[in-house]
Amino acid sequence: MSEIPKAYEPSQVEEKWYKYWLEKKFFSANPDSPKPSYSIVIPPPNVTGVLTLGHVLNNTIQDILARWARMRGFEVLWLPGTDHAGIATQTVVEKTLRKQGVMKHRDELGREKFLKKVWEWKEKHGGIIITQLKKLGCSCDWDRERFTMDAHYSFCVQKVFVELYRKGLIYRGKRMVNWDPTARTALSDEEVIMKQVNGHLWYIKYPLIKPDGTVAQDEYVLVATTRPETMLGDEAVAVNPKDTRYAKLIGRKVLLPLKNKPIPIIADELVDPEFGTGCVKVTPAHDPADYEMALRHNLPFTIVIAPDGTMTADAGEDYEGLDRMEAREAVIEDLKEQGYLLKVEDYTHNVGFSERSNVPIEPYLSEQWFLKYPAVEQALCAVEEGRIKFYPERWVKTYTHWMRNLKDWCISRQLWWGHRIPVWYRKKNSSGSQAEARRPDTGCGEDQTIDKDIWVDVTPPPDPENWEQDPDVLDTWFSSWLWPFATMGWPEQTPTLKKFYPTTDLVTGPDIIFFWVARMIMAGYEFMGEKPFHNVYFTGIIRDKLGRKMSKSLGNSPDPLELISKYGADALRFGIMRSAPQGQDLLYDEQHVELGRNFCNKLWNACRFRQMQGGAFEGEIEPSLLSNDDKWILLRLDRAIREVTEALETYHFNEATQVLYRFFWSEYCDWYIEASKAVLQGNNEARKANTLAVIDFVLSNTLRLFHPFLPFITEELWQGMGFNNDLPQMQGGSTIMYAHWPKPFDDDFKEFYGLDESDEQLAEARYELVRQGRNLRREYNIPTNKKVKFYFKPSEEKYSLEPEVMRVLLNADEFIIDRNYQPQKGTPSAHSALGELYMPLVGLIDVQAEKARLEKELQKAKQELERAQQKLSNQGFLQNAPKSEVEKVKYRLNESEEKVKKLTAALSALGI
RNA sequence: GCGCGCUUAGCUCAGCGGUAGAGCAUCAGUAUCACACACUGGGGGUCGCAGGUUCAAAUCCUGCAGCGCGCACCA
Numbered sequence A: 001m002s003e004i005p006k007a008y009e010p011s012q013v014e015e016k017w018y019k020y021w022l023e024k025k026f027f028s029a030n031p032d033s034p035k036p037s038y039s040i041v042i043p044p045p046n047v048t049g050v051l052t053l054g055h056v057l058n059n060t061i062q063d064i065l066a067r068w069a070r071m072r073g074f075e076v077l078w079l080p081g082t083d084h085a086g087i088a089t090q091t092v093v094e095k096t097l098r099k100q101g102v103m104k105h106r107d108e109l110g111r112e113k114f115l116k117k118v119w120e121w122k123e124k125h126g127g128i129i130i131t132q133l134k135k136l137g138c139s140c141d142w143d144r145e146r147f148t149m150d151a152h153y154s155f156c157v158q159k160v161f162v163e164l165y166r167k168g169l170i171y172r173g174k175r176m177v178n179w180d181p182t183a184r185t186a187l188s189d190e191e192v193i194m195k196q197v198n199g200h201l202w203y204i205k206y207p208l209i210k211p212d213g214t215v216a217q218d219e220y221v222l223v224a225t226t227r228p229e230t231m232l233g234d235e236a237v238a239v240n241p242k243d244t245r246y247a248k249l250i251g252r253k254v255l256l257p258l259k260n261k262p263i264p265i266i267a268d269e270l271v272d273p274e275f276g277t278g279c280v281k282v283t284p285a286h287d288p289a290d291y292e293m294a295l296r297h298n299l300p301f302t303i304v305i306a307p308d309g310t311m312t313a314d315a316g317e318d319y320e321g322l323d324r325m326e327a328r329e330a331v332i333e334d335l336k337e338q339g340y341l342l343k344v345e346d347y348t349h350n351v352g353f354s355e356r357s358n359v360p361i362e363p364y365l366s367e368q369w370f371l372k373y374p375a376v377e378q379a380l381c382a383v384e385e386g387r388i389k390f391y392p393e394r395w396v397k398t399y400t401h402w403m404r405n406l407k408d409w410c411i412s413r414q415l416w417w418g419h420r421i422p423v424w425y426r427k428k429n430s431s432g433s434q435a436e437a438r439r440p441d442t443g444c445g446e447d448q449t450i451d452k453d454i455w456v457d458v459t460p461p462p463d464p465e466n467w468e469q470d471p472d473v474l475d476t477w478f479s480s481w482l483w484p485f486a487t488m489g490w491p492e493q494t495p496t497l498k499k500f501y502p503t504t505d506l507v508t509g510p511d512i513i514f515f516w517v518a519r520m521i522m523a524g525y526e527f528m529g530e531k532p533f534h535n536v537y538f539t540g541i542i543r544d545k546l547g548r549k550m551s552k553s554l555g556n557s558p559d560p561l562e563l564i565s566k567y568g569a570d571a572l573r574f575g576i577m578r579s580a581p582q583g584q585d586l587l588y589d590e591q592h593v594e595l596g597r598n599f600c601n602k603l604w605n606a607c608r609f610r611q612m613q614g615g616a617f618e619g620e621i622e623p624s625l626l627s628n629d630d631k632w633i634l635l636r637l638d639r640a641i642r643e644v645t646e647a648l649e650t651y652h653f654n655e656a657t658q659v660l661y662r663f664f665w666s667e668y669c670d671w672y673i674e675a676s677k678a679v680l681q682g683n684n685e686a687r688k689a690n691t692l693a694v695i696d697f698v699l700s701n702t703l704r705l706f707h708p709f710l711p712f713i714t715e716e717l718w719q720g721m722g723f724n725n726d727l728p729q730m731q732g733g734s735t736i737m738y739a740h741w742p743k744p745f746d747d748d749f750k751e752f753y754g755l756d757e758s759d760e761q762l763a764e765a766r767y768e769l770v771r772q773g774r775n776l777r778r779e780y781n782i783p784t785n786k787k788v789k790f791y792f793k794p795s796e797e798k799y800s801l802e803p804e805v806m807r808v809l810l811n812a813d814e815f816i817i818d819r820n821y822q823p824q825k826g827t828p829s830a831h832s833a834l835g836e837l838y839m840p841l842v843g844l845i846d847v848q849a850e851k852a853r854l855e856k857e858l859q860k861a862k863q864e865l866e867r868a869q870q871k872l873s874n875q876g877f878l879q880n881a882p883k884s885e886v887e888k889v890k891y892r893l894n895e896s897e898e899k900v901k902k903l904t905a906a907l908s909a910l911g912i
Numbered sequence B: 001g002c003g004c005g006c007u008u009a010g011c012u013c014a015g016c017g018g019u020a021g022a023g024c025a026u027c028a029g030u031a032u033c034a035c036a037c038a039c040u041g042g043g044g045g046u047c048g049c050a051g052g053u054u055c056a057a058a059u060c061c062u063g064c065a066g067c068g069c070g071c072a073c074c075a
Helices: A010-023 A053-071 A086-099 A111-125 A128-136 A151-166 A228-233 A288-297 A324-337 A376-384 A395-404 A434-438 A495-500 A510-528 A560-567 A569-578 A590-612 A628-649 A653-680 A685-706 A711-721 A747-752 A757-779 A803-809 A847-872 A875-880 A883-910
Strands: A037-041 A075-079 A170-180 A185-187 A192-209 A215-225 A236-239 A253-256 A261-267 A279-282 A341-354 A362-371 A389-391 A423-426 A454-456 A467-469 A503-508 A533-538 A789-794 A814-817 A829-832 A835-838
Touching: A010 A128, A010 A569, A010 A711, A037 A053, A037 A495, A053 A075, A053 A128, A053 A503, A053 A560, A053 A569, A053 A628, A075 A495, A086 A111, A128 A560, A128 A569, A151 A170, A151 A454, A151 A510, A170 A341, A185 A362, A192 A228, A192 A279, A192 A324, A215 A228, A215 A253, A215 A279, A228 A324, A236 A288, A279 A288, A288 A362, A324 A341, A376 A395, A376 A510, A389 A395, A395 A510, A503 A510, A510 A533, A560 A569, A560 A590, A569 A590, A569 A653, A569 A711, A590 A653, A590 A685, A590 A711, A628 A653, A628 A685, A628 A757, A653 A685, A653 A803, A685 A711, A757 A803, A757 A829, A757 A835, A789 A803, A803 A814, A829 A847, A829 A883, A847 A875, A847 A883
Parallel strands: A037 A075, A037 A503, A236 A261, A389 A533, A503 A533, A789 A814
Antiparallel strands: A170 A185, A170 A362, A192 A215, A192 A253, A192 A341, A236 A279, A253 A261, A423 A454, A423 A467, A789 A835, A829 A835
């Protein structure tokens, strides 16, 4: 007898096998393998990151796909790594350095020292998430782990920048950008999150200036604004040219309150006469729309808000140095005092917030680098025409909509942590011609103005003392978009790149469809001339029970590692997968994980049960000895194999787990194992051995079906049960990881073992009878542990009921088949198409109770009969419905007819 | 404003053209020998509303309502 513990204890098991897999290099991808390739690149988590449930969902899916592919005979590369995550990382490190008292602002340290600190920090804490992914069981090829700031990767980023620059797709310009005043950097449009804010609409009077230059005392235009502080930078008031109310004012001037500065009234189409007063204040330097207008009307750009969000000297000495929010209060106060504020209304509107700092974005005029996206048309068509497939498909629309409305991408960031822009500017007073001689040729079609004072190349200029490098770094996503090939050795045509690019599947969240997915597709076509992946699977977003996003500040984000130590990694994986419908958000509840734990335990004990039976493992199945129950479970297994495989093929992971759950728990454990006990406890040795062979066959297949979902426990059981004996030895060790994926039974197999649909029908009818018998016990309050006798009067003799099995399933003393059984009047009975079941009770006959019971049953049977009759009397149904459907209804009709007949007879036998 | 998604048992969700399903919760029973992280039985739903297509609709189509998300320069 083995000493397997009663309950599954995951912790040591998981550690043991993960170590084993690593030692044996089971995760390594071999580019020279003759097998077909299957590859995934991990969406690189931030180096600063710790594992969240989102990662669990995402990486479990990838692991399932990778493990499944290995079992199907693919050469699998799952390439892992981390992202330097510019702003996120820099912010985190800045915060800790401030906390440690090392600095207040990074300027105190200077660029070099600060970067050294970040690298130190990265070396110390950067790997956390990688070890956490290992705990989850991820089968990544860790020898190929990459980081977006590896030397080679950085080279790729620079190379790409230079290439795009020479193509004329990258340019520098002074534009209105989204400015994060806390991080003090520009952001891309995608990094701005619009939020609805309850604010106010302030109505301000701008007095008219008379033609003679004096200020009109009671004539004014009324302007409505949500940002009164920006008025300090106003350069005009705009009205719609078609707005008759103001037509005669166009060209006149108003006095800008507080600053006492005359500004013109201009006409611009952009103004909506319906909104507010129809007059808009124009702040060229602090509003994107106003910026556009200012360009059209040649207005000056007065900057009143500095990059750090405080007011500049141009705002006026009363306001200089105030934070923009403080300035707002002050301006309102002053306007009120001086009688310019007419009224205030409550007003909800959308305000852009920085995704990172969560502070309102400031539109800010500055010199930045921009990219015109390359390979747009190709990238768009590839998805639209299905060369790249999205799952679920609906994201295609989101993608194409974005792709058709692309705006140039602001790629420069005023940060230090990141890839520094490979551009040098000639120092003012230097004059070297030697650099000019080597200056890269822009080559490509666009007539980019050649500027000999700019050096753009992967290598710095040869006379660096005369040049100054651009201080900015590139947006993190400008490196991430190269991930599928920069990680594989590009631009060299490495064996890895040749074997594994394009990758097979990408698994990611829909929230980064623009940030990452779309850009990777464009980069793939631009630099590889080929798509980066065939399929993209978009996961849902994990929310808490109340539907809120997981977040640190809400404290509703459970630590997956705690869950793993409490329930086991397999349990966490299974629980999450079981509740993650395709592409739909999922509400997390710890109960899901508990369910996973329970399931693992069930699997554990089912195998424990098998081991306790002893006997050789994986004996041959002898077809002639198969019982009805054996055939039934084999057919169910076949069905489970088909359904799980199909679910995986279509990325329906929750369906796959649900099929497995149903098959293993309800069908195998609840019915088959229980039925098999009849044989195993008997003394027919041949049948016993055959039952064990069936059990082993089913378990061996089941463990394999489960392996991608539950890698640890399946390996433990696979090895423990000795199923590994006939497997090829992989790198000196055996493993379920490379056991072949179960195939559905073919016709030869079914014929050989005599498996037929009729077996299923019989088994199900028998189980239905058992259910009825158990119900009788319950109705008559016979405790489940009390033995009773059952008599059965079969309607025909031609089927084998397996009475011993029935006895065990009913937990009965005896199950007696007797065609001539004469029950005492009022004996509890159940009636099915197979026959009548009686449960004689000593001294406890209640005729009235039995009558009531039977009447209820009869009612049900009659209803069913009626429904079937109705269907079959419908000409349309008979003519149009498929034959199999009609057959099914006919079968049902027969069954219920039989039942009605029997119940009626039983009732009349009661004689009341 | 445009686009997308959701609405099924008390809760969380599957099902997406052929008699309404699961888990949890609930009620009743069970220390039974693989598992109390378990077993057995029960109760509970006119599948958001209104039309239409079909022999047949939770499932397909149209409209409406409620909730959520994304995109959009209305100050």
